[in-house]
Amino acid sequence: MTLLSSLVATSSRVAETSSRLAKVRELAALLRALAPDETAIAVHYLSGELPQGRIGIGYRALQAAAADAPGEEGAASDATLTLLDADRRITGLAETRGAGSNARRADALRALFALATREEQHFLIRLLAGELRQGALEGVMVDAIASAADIPVAQVRRAAMFSGDLGTLAHVALTQGAAALSQFQLQLFAPVAPMLAQTAADPAEAIEALGGEVDFEWKMDGARIQVHKSGDRVSIYTRALNDVTDAIPEIVAAVRSLPVRDAILDGEAIAFTAAGRPHAFPVTMRRFGRKLEVEKMLLDLPLRAYFFDCLRIDDRSIPERPLHERLAALEEAVPESMRIPRLVTRGVAEADAFYEAAIAAGHEGVMAKSLDSPYEAGNRGASWFKIKRAHTLDLVVLAAEWGHGLEPASRCARYGDR
Helix, strand or coil: CCEHHHHHHHHHHHHHCCCHHHHHHHHHHHHHHCCHHHHHHHHHHHCCCCCCCCCCCCHHHHHHHHHCCCCCCCCCCCCCCEHHHHHHHHHHHHCCCCCCHHHHHHHHHHHHHHHCCHHHHHHHHHHHHCCCCCCCCHHHHHHHHHHHHCCCHHHHHHHHHHHCCHHHHHHHHHHHCHHHHHHCCCECCECCCCCEEEECCCHHHHHHHHCCCEEEEEECCCEEEEEEEECCEEEEEECCCCECHHHCHHHHHHHHCCCCCEEEEEEEEEEECCCCCECCHHHHHCCCCCCCCHHHHHHHCCEEEEEEEEEEECCEECCCCCHHHHHHHHHHHCCHHHECCEEEECCHHHHHHHHHHHHHCCCCEEEEEECCCCCCCCCEEEEEEEEECCCCCCCCCCCCCCCCCCCCCCCCCCCCCC
């Protein structure tokens, strides 16, 4: 059985190097050495997350439990804690609920930390607090899984788009091989991470980078939504894959009326002023996450949906098809009034005019996309560009505040970004 200390040592080496290739080598070497029932756990831990999800224990409570761990030094002198035992104990923590649960959790934490060395304690505190940032992001981990399993990275990346769980993907890749990755497919009501875009300074730069005719679309400053429809059943997910169906009933109704039985659509939800101008992004976001007064918010701040991509239409799953085919499917599934304005051109002057029209209408700018591009779920693809009007400010830092964890905390959620 693999010791937690082996994973902690790998995590430290990954954090200490800026080389992507070195990170992949370290991660792949560990993955190859794991037993099958350890693979998924290790992938989650090295990605800075728990298989059990967030378990609701604050950083101060974790520090206190480590400080109160029994033993002369408050930590184990030798590494004996296994990866499986650590995960079993964390599962117990996650399942501890009800009256007196805080005290029972504290006791369980102290027992866990008593088995861990000082280095392991530091790792577990950051992992449990959700602050383990070591540079093993999803793209790096996908490459490591491919290397460890000796599978072409393109196959693993494709499977990762639809797996929803890198731990499960790693287990399948390492135990069953490349052929088994075909089981990971786009499924209705199993949302996938949205495709993202790189940045271009202006339409001319995007045309030069993409070559040939380019698909330009208005870039609305709304909330990114992914819509799944099967008959009358409709579910709507945010960029972070949170289900917000109940918060936006007007969009549910609009999608339910579409002339297709099954569909998965990518788009934006946005609120407009009485004058027809788009509200600022924070105003639109007031509609999301609402559990109370939904009907009142529906009247005060109605939303409209605009779609720009189609990943499934009826029985056809099409994310790997080129954009021009997906756009044809979108036109089949969605009326023009619910499609984001678009222009296909290779002319800079025409693209510039389209960009200015988007700005004049109150939107952020435009997107530029290759007509041959597949939908790369979760990736910032080289075939999509966002073009926004930049505003620069000269600022002076007057104060700074460190995060409450072991390293500075810096988080940003840009739900409307494409």
